[in-house]
Amino acid sequence: MKFWKYHGLGNDFVLIDGIGSEVDIDNERCKLICDRNYGIGADGVIFLLPGDRTDVSMRIINADGTEAEMCGNGIRCLAKHVFDSKIVNKKEFTINTLAGVKTTKVFLDAGEAVTVMVDMGAPILDGRSVPIDYDGEFIDQPFAVEEFKIKGNAISMGNPHFVTFSDLSDNEMGRLAPVLERHPFFPRRTNVEFCRVKDGNVHIKVYERGAGWTLACGTGACASVTAAALNGMVPFNEPIDVRLPGGWLKITVDKDLKYVHMEGPATLVYEGSIEKE
Numbered sequence: 001m002k003f004w005k006y007h008g009l010g011n012d013f014v015l016i017d018g019i020g021s022e023v024d025i026d027n028e029r030c031k032l033i034c035d036r037n038y039g040i041g042a043d044g045v046i047f048l049l050p051g052d053r054t055d056v057s058m059r060i061i062n063a064d065g066t067e068a069e070m071c072g073n074g075i076r077c078l079a080k081h082v083f084d085s086k087i088v089n090k091k092e093f094t095i096n097t098l099a100g101v102k103t104t105k106v107f108l109d110a111g112e113a114v115t116v117m118v119d120m121g122a123p124i125l126d127g128r129s130v131p132i133d134y135d136g137e138f139i140d141q142p143f144a145v146e147e148f149k150i151k152g153n154a155i156s157m158g159n160p161h162f163v164t165f166s167d168l169s170d171n172e173m174g175r176l177a178p179v180l181e182r183h184p185f186f187p188r189r190t191n192v193e194f195c196r197v198k199d200g201n202v203h204i205k206v207y208e209r210g211a212g213w214t215l216a217c218g219t220g221a222c223a224s225v226t227a228a229a230l231n232g233m234v235p236f237n238e239p240i241d242v243r244l245p246g247g248w249l250k251i252t253v254d255k256d257l258k259y260v261h262m263e264g265p266a267t268l269v270y271e272g273s274i275e276k277e
Contacts, residue, residue, distance in 0.1 A: 001016065001023075001273060001275075002016075002271065002272070002273050002274075003016050003040070003271065003272060003274055004017070004081060004268060004270075004271045005268075005269040005270050005271070005272070006077035006081065006267060006268055006269060007073075007077070007266075007267050007269060008072075008074070008077055008216060008218065008264060008267070009073060009215055009216035009244055009247040009248075009249070009264065009265065010214075010215030010246030011043055011074075011215055011217060011218075011246060012041070012042045012043055012269070013042050013043060013046045013060075013071075013073075013074050013077055014033050014042045014045045014046070015046045015047075015077060015078065015081055016045065016046070016047050017085070018048055018049045019050060019056070019087055023047060025047055025061065027065040027066070027067070028065060030044075030045040030061040030065060031063065033274070034062075034063035035063075040274075042063065043062070043063055043208070043211045044060050044061060044062050044063055044068065044071065044211065045060070045061045046058060046059070046060050046071070046078055047059040047060070048082065051094070051095075051096060052096045053096070054093075054096040054101055055082070055088050055093040055094050056087065056093070056095055056096070057095065057096040057097070058074070058075060058095050058096070058097050059097075059098070062210030062211050063210060063212075064210045064211070065210075066210045068098075068209070068210065069098040069099040069158045069159045070097050070098065070099035070120075070157060071159075071219065072120065072157070072217065072219040072262055073216055073264070073266075075097065075102060075116075075118055075218070076104075076116040076218065076262075077266045078095065079093075079106055079113065080112075080113040080116060081268075082095075083106045084112050084113055084268070091105055091107075091108070092104070092106075098158070099121070099158020100121055100158060102119060102120065102121065103118070104117065104118050113266065114265060114266075115263060115264060115265050116263070116265075117261060117262070117263040118261070119259055119260075120157055120158075120219070120259070120260045120261065120262050121259060122257055122258055123155050123156065123222070123226045123253075123257055123260055124155065124158075125139065125154075125155060125257075127154060129156065130155065130156040130160050131160065131186075131187050132154045132186055132187075132190075133184065134185070138152070138153065138154040139227070139231070140153060140230075140231050143164075143185075145176060145179055145180060145183060146176075148168075148176060150164050151164060151166055152166075153223075153227035153230070153231070156223075157222045157226075157260065159209070160188060160189070160190040160191065160209070161190060161191045161223035161224075162180055162186065162190045162192050162193070163195060163220075163223055163224050163227040164192075164193070164194060164195065165196060165197070165231070165233070168194060173194045176192075177192050177207035177213070178207070178212075181209055191206065191208050191209045191217060191219070191220050192207040193205070193206055193207075193223065194206075194207075195224045195228065197234060200234060200241075201240070201242070202221075202224055202225055202228050202233075202240060202243070202251075203242075204217075204220060204221060204224050204242060204243070205244075205245065206220045206244065208220070215244065215245045215247075216244040216245065216246040217244070221242040221244065221249045222251055222260045224251075225240050225242060225260070226253050226260060228240070236254065237252065237253070237254060239252045239263075240253075248264070249262060249263065250262070250263040250264065
């Protein structure tokens with residue numbers, strides 16, 4: 001079975017193309033594929049599938065075998081693959097995901113897609129819909145975990161995020177991240193973003209649900225800039241530069257929260273084949 005290895009700012013994926021042939025989404029096998037010692041090594045496995053009233057569809061399995069509703073860096077990689085492989089012959093196209101239909105637009109260099117803009121849709125603030133164990137919006141609210149008292153923001157970009165701007169050391173972030181991911185306040189677990197705003201830019205460290213510390217998280221960047229705008233730290237309706245360990249994204253949040261636009265690179269690393277058994 002053929003595969004392609006992609007990354008978006010170091011957030012890396014194995015992509016399996018199911019457009020021309022039927023593929024089996026085996027969660028346990030995906031765990032092995034993602035293993036960095038015994039497999040190919042990746043933060044997740046992306047499955048490209050035929051469209052459902054869209055141009056194409058996407059499913060993504062995390063490194064721990066769980067399925068994610070959405071992945072911002074992953075969808076950019078899939079969009080690059082779709083365009084460069086001539087599965088679609090237009091620069092703007094739609095992708096069906098478990099978090100709804102996303103519109104993507106590719107930007108070219110020498111005929112190949114190098115950056116991708118994605119309309120990530122409207123952020124979800126309603127607590128029960130994020131989901132969190134809370135009624136109403138959870139924005140800039142106190143949150144006690146172990147001996148720490150921090151402030152946080154719960155936002156869904158199709159998948160749940162807990163964003164904090166509290167001043168924490170690397171050691172404190174390392175202790176808190178896995179506890180927050182699996183805290184009972186988050187019934188479907190959560191991605192965790194530790195953020196600070198400096199010179200109008202948002203700097204983020206990401207602990208991804210199902211993958212742990214990663215170099216980048218596209219939905220996390222969208223949730224973090226949304227939280228920063230809601231807290232008056234950055235403006236709405238302007239592209240905000242977001243610094244992740246793997247590089248930069250541009251995020252624009254609509255003042256009426258009708259959409260969040262994400263723009264960033266997608267890179268093909270190599271392609272190969274996997275033994276069926």
